[in-house]
Amino acid sequence: MTDTPKTAGEGVYLGTDITLALAARDEAPLHSDTTPGKWVKDNLFNSVMNSIITVVLGVAVIFLLTRAAQWVISEEWRIIQVNLRNFMVGQFPRDELWRLWWSAYVLIVGIGGGVGALAHNAEDDAREKGLEYKRSSWLDLLRRFWPVLAFVALMTSFARTWLPYVGVLVALALVVAARTAGWAMPAPVRARAVQFMAVAIVVSTVILAGTSGLVAIVAGLVAYFAVASETSRRFEGSDARSTLLRQLAPIVVGVAVWFVLDAVAVDGFGWEDWGGLHLTLFATVVGISTGMPLGILLAVGRRSELPVIKGFCVLFIEFVRGVPLISLLLFSSFILPLLFPLSVAVPETLTRAMIVITLFSAAYIAEIVRGGLQAVPQGQTEAAQASGMSAAKIQRLIVMPQALRAVIPAMVGQFISLLKDTSLIATIGVAEFFQYSAISNAQPEFLGKEKQIVTYSIVAIGYWAFAYTMSKESRRLEAQLGVGER
Amino acid sequence: MTDTPTVNADATEIHGDGRPVIELTGVDKLFGSFQALTNINMRVGEREVVVVIGPSGSGKSTLIRCINRLEKHDRGTIIVDGITLSNDVRNIQEIRRETGMVFQSFNLFPHLTVLDNITLAPRQVRNVPKGEAEERAMELLERVKIPEQARKYPGQLSGGQQQRVAIARSLAMNPKVILFDEPTSALDPEMIKEVLDTMKSLANEGMTMICVTHEMGFAREVADRVVFMADGQIVEVGTPEHFFESPREERTQLFLSQIL
Numbered sequence: 001m002t003d004t005p006k007t008a009g010e011g012v013y014l015g016t017d018i019t020l021a022l023a024a025r026d027e028a029p030l031h032s033d034t035t036p037g038k039w040v041k042d043n044l045f046n047s048v049m050n051s052i053i054t055v056v057l058g059v060a061v062i063f064l065l066t067r068a069a070q071w072v073i074s075e076e077w078r079i080i081q082v083n084l085r086n087f088m089v090g091q092f093p094r095d096e097l098w099r100l101w102w103s104a105y106v107l108i109v110g111i112g113g114g115v116g117a118l119a120h121n122a123e124d125d126a127r128e129k130g131l132e133y134k135r136s137s138w139l140d141l142l143r144r145f146w147p148v149l150a151f152v153a154l155m156t157s158f159a160r161t162w163l164p165y166v167g168v169l170v171a172l173a174l175v176v177a178a179r180t181a182g183w184a185m186p187a188p189v190r191a192r193a194v195q196f197m198a199v200a201i202v203v204s205t206v207i208l209a210g211t212s213g214l215v216a217i218v219a220g221l222v223a224y225f226a227v228a229s230e231t232s233r234r235f236e237g238s239d240a241r242s243t244l245l246r247q248l249a250p251i252v253v254g255v256a257v258w259f260v261l262d263a264v265a266v267d268g269f270g271w272e273d274w275g276g277l278h279l280t281l282f283a284t285v286v287g288i289s290t291g292m293p294l295g296i297l298l299a300v301g302r303r304s305e306l307p308v309i310k311g312f313c314v315l316f317i318e319f320v321r322g323v324p325l326i327s328l329l330l331f332s333s334f335i336l337p338l339l340f341p342l343s344v345a346v347p348e349t350l351t352r353a354m355i356v357i358t359l360f361s362a363a364y365i366a367e368i369v370r371g372g373l374q375a376v377p378q379g380q381t382e383a384a385q386a387s388g389m390s391a392a393k394i395q396r397l398i399v400m401p402q403a404l405r406a407v408i409p410a411m412v413g414q415f416i417s418l419l420k421d422t423s424l425i426a427t428i429g430v431a432e433f434f435q436y437s438a439i440s441n442a443q444p445e446f447l448g449k450e451k452q453i454v455t456y457s458i459v460a461i462g463y464w465a466f467a468y469t470m471s472k473e474s475r476r477l478e479a480q481l482g483v484g485e486r
Numbered sequence: 487m488t489d490t491p492t493v494n495a496d497a498t499e500i501h502g503d504g505r506p507v508i509e510l511t512g513v514d515k516l517f518g519s520f521q522a523l524t525n526i527n528m529r530v531g532e533r534e535v536v537v538v539i540g541p542s543g544s545g546k547s548t549l550i551r552c553i554n555r556l557e558k559h560d561r562g563t564i565i566v567d568g569i570t571l572s573n574d575v576r577n578i579q580e581i582r583r584e585t586g587m588v589f590q591s592f593n594l595f596p597h598l599t600v601l602d603n604i605t606l607a608p609r610q611v612r613n614v615p616k617g618e619a620e621e622r623a624m625e626l627l628e629r630v631k632i633p634e635q636a637r638k639y640p641g642q643l644s645g646g647q648q649q650r651v652a653i654a655r656s657l658a659m660n661p662k663v664i665l666f667d668e669p670t671s672a673l674d675p676e677m678i679k680e681v682l683d684t685m686k687s688l689a690n691e692g693m694t695m696i697c698v699t700h701e702m703g704f705a706r707e708v709a710d711r712v713v714f715m716a717d718g719q720i721v722e723v724g725t726p727e728h729f730f731e732s733p734r735e736e737r738t739q740l741f742l743s744q745i746l
Contacts, residue, residue, distance in 0.1 A: 128637070129599065129637035130637050131637070377591075377593075379589060379591055379593040380593060380595065382556050382589070382593065383587070383589060383593035383594075383595070383652075384595075384607075385554075385556065385582065386554055386582055386585070386587035386656075387582065387583075387586075387587075387607035387611065387655070387656075387659055388579050388580075388582035388583035388607065388611045388659065389606075389607060389610055390579065390611075393610050397606065397610065398595055401597050402595075402596065402597055405597065
């Protein structure tokens with residue numbers, strides 16, 4: 001037995017033989033005593049047929065690259081320059097744009113600081129467990145997020161004023177500063193990283209949208225969970241006072257936050273004018289963050305032994321999965337308002353679209369989660385049952401963590417689909433990122449100038465940058481949680 | 487040893503003077519139309535070690551899985567530490583808290599460290615504070631002789647080590663009785679001994695145990711009583727000496743001749 005230290009960052013332990021084999025593979029120089037010339041000869045020109053293929057493909061690649069470069073240089077990119085704000089934020093009122101910048105800054109500080117603190121916590125945790133921990137450097141982060149960064153840089157380069165440059169530079173500086181500061185915080189502060197992130201999310205939403213009733217509800221919920229995690233840490237044990245505090249305090253604080261915010265709510269800054277990439281990303285985040293809990297509930301419900309719950313879940317999942325998203329969106333836009341009684345205000349189009357997206361992604365997520373639940377061996381449940389744990393705790397602490405780990409690839413695939421599916425809200429008259437390519441092409445200045453390829457390629461690069469980053473992050477998460485390891 | 491039973495088919499006579507911890511009366515279990523258990527009557531006294539043996543499919547595992555309601559019995563009564571097993575969830579939980587169980591395939595939780603595997607139930611079911619639970623877990627790991635593995639994940643341990651962690655986990659709730667369901671059947675031969683040694687020391691410390699096992703050496707050495715089952719029925723019961731030296735029933739003789 002060799003004592004191969006487990007790397008917390010990697011988390012895969014494959015048994016001694018494989019570990020040794022992998023170690024040997026890692027240590028071996030990739031192409032020992034191979035010169036570039038020899039490599040080319042061995043791999044590209046090792047037979048007559050391969051030589052021909054290499055030459056033909058090489059010529060084709062060079063031709064395509066040259067044409068692409070020619071096009072980039074000769075093409076007129078004015079259509080993007082003129083419409084840059086439309087692509088990024090749609091018809092967001094131009095004198096309210098500061099809201100976007102500032103809410104982004106707050107979000108960056110919150111998430112950046114939280115991530116820095118969590119990374120430090122993970123390192124401490126690994127050290128306590130005697131595991132090796134691989135700190136991610138700034139270079140690692142660059143490697144992980146380069147598609148998004150490159151896309152932001154590309155879009156910024158189309159700006160015709162200095163403001164976006166400054167904004168992006170400030171944002172980058174804030175990322176660096178927040179992550180560094182989060183890392184440097186003392187342990188008791190770092191322990192509350194998640195609460196810090198939650199508060200930042202709420203503040204950022206308030207800056208963006210004002211304090212509307214919806215924000216008040218969200219803030220109340222966030223406060224509930226923040227306090228619940230704090231009290232469960234502080235009041236361990238089963239005596240009556242601890243139990244009472246643990247259960248009552250979060251409710252009291254949550255309700256208080258909701259009441260106060262709801263009372264001071266100035267009319268929310270509505271989202272009728274939202275659009276562009278901002279709306280696309282927002283809709284994706286909403287679809288994921290609300291669809292996920294709902295989907296998990298549906299998956300558990302579908303496995304329930306109570307026929308009513310099971311029946312409802314099956315009906316819902318199969319109905320939503322059985323119709324195209326576009327038909328649900330059209331239904332929400334044109335038919336749903338007719339079903340509302342006259343005295344009740346119909347929610348905005350975009351609100352209805354968000355609800356549809358949430359329900360839609362929940363149905364798909366439910367089936368993915370159900371697959372994961374089935375993959376968890378029965379013995380896991382039995383072992384937990386045998387120790388007297390309640391059914392709810394078994395689900396939450398034993399079955400669900402294993403099920404969710406097993407379905408990360410499928411889940412992220414669903415998220416990526418959702419990112420692209422949000423383009424369908426264009427059909428109900430909401431101009432998101434993709435729609436602005438069509439809108440720009442139809443502007444009098446560009447009409448008939450065949451600028452489609454310009455706008456479509458920029459939009460494609462945008463979707464690709466986010467989708468590819470998600471995909472990379474999913475693979476990283478898989479490796480970190482040791483999927484496939486048992 | 488006044489009332490040491492000789493070889494007979496009555497599993498209700500407790501060896502020694504302990505009060506009964508487990509009492510099964512007229513227990514039947516059906517899987518569809520297949521009768522897995524037929525009229526099981528059995529009592530297990532405090533500090534007693536009962537080994538259940540028999541050919542595969544004879545209902546041994548089903549028997550002990552009925553005791554903590556991993557299987558629901560169809561007829562008869564099961565009493566654990568004075569609590570009658572019923573359909574009431576609270577009642578079932580209460581019995582499960584009093585009975586530890588060790589499985590053939592360990593069933594450790596792969597996403598939790600060894601320490602977390604052991605502390606999970608005490609913290610979640612009994613609300614024991616984290617520090618206290620971990621202290622107790624380390625004691626138990628000392629007892630099964632692998633304290634150095636506390637921070638590892640189950641996947642990093644050998645089968646024998648995993649099963650010893652599983653034993654420590656079942657002890658963490660301070661159960662009145664531990665049910666062993668073929669604890670060594672999934673182990674490589676060289677790892678069986680370390681698990682059996684752990685079980686022996688538990689037995690010597692006075693833990694009440696029911697073991698379903700194929701380890702005849704263990705049965706001979708540790709058991710107070712050996713129960714032989716075939717076709718869902720208790721065929722023969724006796725002290726190890728009587729049981730292995732002079733089995734009375736033909737079915738038992740046949741079984742022993744096949745495995746010894």
